[in-house]
Amino acid sequence: MHVLVLGAGITGVTTAWYLRRAGFDVSVVDRQPEAGLETSYANGGQISVSHPEPWANPAAPFIALRWLGRSDGPLLFRPRRELAQWRWALAFLRECLPARSRRNTEAIANLAVYSAAQLRSLREELGLGYEFLGHGILHLFFSEREFGKAAERVALLARHGIRARLCSRAEMLALEPALAAMAPGLAGGIHAPDDESGDAFRFTQALAQKCQEAGVRFYYGTRIDRLAHTGGLIDGIEVRDSAGRSGLLSAGAYVVCLGSYSARLVAPLGERLPIYPVKGYSITVPVADPAHAPSVSLTDESARIVCSRLGNRLRIAGTAELAGFDTSVDAQRGQNILRWLDQRLPGAAHAERAVLWAGLRPATPGNVPIIGKSECVNLWYNTGHGTLGWTLACGSAAALAGLMSGAPPPVRFPFRRPRR
Ligand SMILES: Cc1cc2nc3c(=O)[nH]c(=O)nc-3n(C[C@H](O)[C@H](O)[C@H](O)COP(=O)(O)OP(=O)(O)OC[C@H]3O[C@@H](n4cnc5c(N)ncnc54)[C@H](O)[C@@H]3O)c2cc1C
Known part of the structure; x- marks a missing residue:
């Protein structure tokens, strides 16, 4: 299955890596020209x-x-x-x-x-x-x-x-x-x-390189404007490139890793993320x-x-x-x-x-990240890592890739599940 990962911060790139390793066909979309240029750029290490x-x-x-x-x-x-x-x-x-x-x-x-x-x-x-x-x-x-x-x-x-x-x-x-x-x-x-300790930005960039070598596609300079949906199914993401050209990218599943901007994007779906x-x-x-x-x-x-x-x-x-x-x-x-x-x-x-x-x-108010499935059948979350995004990146991504593959949760953690 083709999965679109939204966001190429440390969370998005680690998600792409573990999904690829689990056998998914993966693409990553980010508005920045490279990986890790927003919150993952110069954290405490x-x-x-x-x-x-x-x-x-x-x-x-x-x-x-x-x-x-x-x-x-x-x-x-x-x-x-x-x-x-x-x-x-x-x-x-x-x-x-x-x-x-x-x-x-x-x-x-x-x-x-x-x-x-x-x-x-x-x-x-x-x-x-x-x-x-x-x-x-x-x-x-x-x-x-x-x-x-x-x-x-x-x-x-x-x-x-x-x-x-x-x-x-x-x-x-x-x-x-x-x-x-x-x-x-x-x-x-x-x-x-x-x-x-270590430099989260250099890690993100080095892992993005490994992802590319493993066949992950990166769409940089690509802003995500909206999630197109029919009922509880995401049909694609409406994007705009740096030249102002718009288009729709589609996949079988989508993972939101947009850091602080995650809540805004999914709000029109009626999903309220406390980020x-x-x-x-x-x-x-x-x-x-x-x-x-x-x-x-x-x-x-x-x-x-x-x-x-x-x-x-x-x-x-x-x-x-x-x-x-x-x-x-x-x-x-x-x-x-x-x-x-x-x-x-x-x-x-x-x-x-x-x-x-x-x-x-x-x-998030309690600093517990939001990892797991949304109310939409093909939309997943790995976001809201607050003060610990570097510490929790690999575990969150590995856990999400497991959940998306149908494996049981690897640790006791309140992974998100749809209410219905
Ligand atoms: C001062 C400071 C110190 C910190 N120290 C530590 C520490 O020592 N240890 C630790 O574990 N954590 C630390 N953190 C926390 C950690 O840095 C973050 O939790 C982590 O970087 C979040 O990563 P992310 O990938 O979720 O978000 P981001 O790195 O922000 O990535 C989100 C990506 O989404 C993209 N994006 C957003 N909206 C759109 C859109 N509409 N279209 C396309 N792309 C979009 C952005 O361009 C960005 O690349 C610190 C944070 C700060 C601010």
Whole structure:
């Protein structure tokens, strides 16, 4: 069967790969001239299995209130006269209830463990080059109060089979000597040795190349305007190329991997996907002094900032802004990340050569992606991966390809099924 994958971000490209391997004839459509040029372009680089807890947790409303209205805060809500934004914000609050948060954590943890294993075998099989590092992730706590809850987190991870251990300041320094400048302020940390880091964009591009070699067709520079349908059957996608020529592309089945834009495309079918963009920023800086630039990936739990070594560059990312589909880069938000670099890793990188970037996380209120079948007989979803699209990409795609082939779900996860 011929399958059209809509979107060539990391989710679309991994979907294309696993579908092709399962024997489908696959084409991919994207408005950009290459793969991975939107949200998958410059993310934090972490394969963070050790962070399955969604932002929507019982403490989140209080944290959000603390940062409300502060333009330098890691969380920013820019209210708009837009029903989708308010609906999403209310649904987010609902997902903060303890039982829902626990259920979401469990679903994400199951998928993340499976996904990391899929990524490992894909890397070994294809030898993809993407600045991979396997030194784990070190979660940093700068307050005794936050570190006080770290043992509970390690226990939760252990229940999901995720290895992690508490570290004293000395143990953290032994693991990553580049923490020396920030060490006096550290209360402690958690080290998750099986976590990884790498450049999601390079991975996406390298895998797109492998897809092409395996016979997958890519229609780049092709905007999808509408899904043409008759009742519950998709007849094709109405597209427009960069020269303005329109046409209809048809296949036996369609998979929506359009990131933050997924909900808009399927809304006319009466399908409501709870996906809203949550904007984030990153800076990419050339390493100045390798001894001061960490190679263990870092998560600053207080500032909500992550840092990954990508070859001779550092990628530092963070902040969450509920501000619609605006992808403009606000220099002030970038300054917050640059200040973090200056304070925490002085001398490590050439801050004056930092490249600032902003992207839209395709977020569901509980951070659980939407994977599975829609109400239409030949329409499938693999979208809404929020803060963890790189971590969950291979597992989500492998699982979807299995479901489309009629295999049972590979992990306990709320895969989407039609209601009727
Ligand atoms: C600052 C930041 C830091 C992050 N850090 C991490 C991290 O460390 N680890 C992690 O796991 N995740 C991280 N993420 C999340 C991760 O980057 C995303 O979840 C992931 O990139 C989403 O991939 P996607 O393929 O679903 O979306 P995208 O990469 O946005 O791909 C969607 C594609 O659809 C195409 N498209 C959309 N609309 C149309 C249309 N109408 N017609 C044709 N094409 C269309 C776009 O061109 C795009 O290529 C981070 C995100 C941000 C913003």
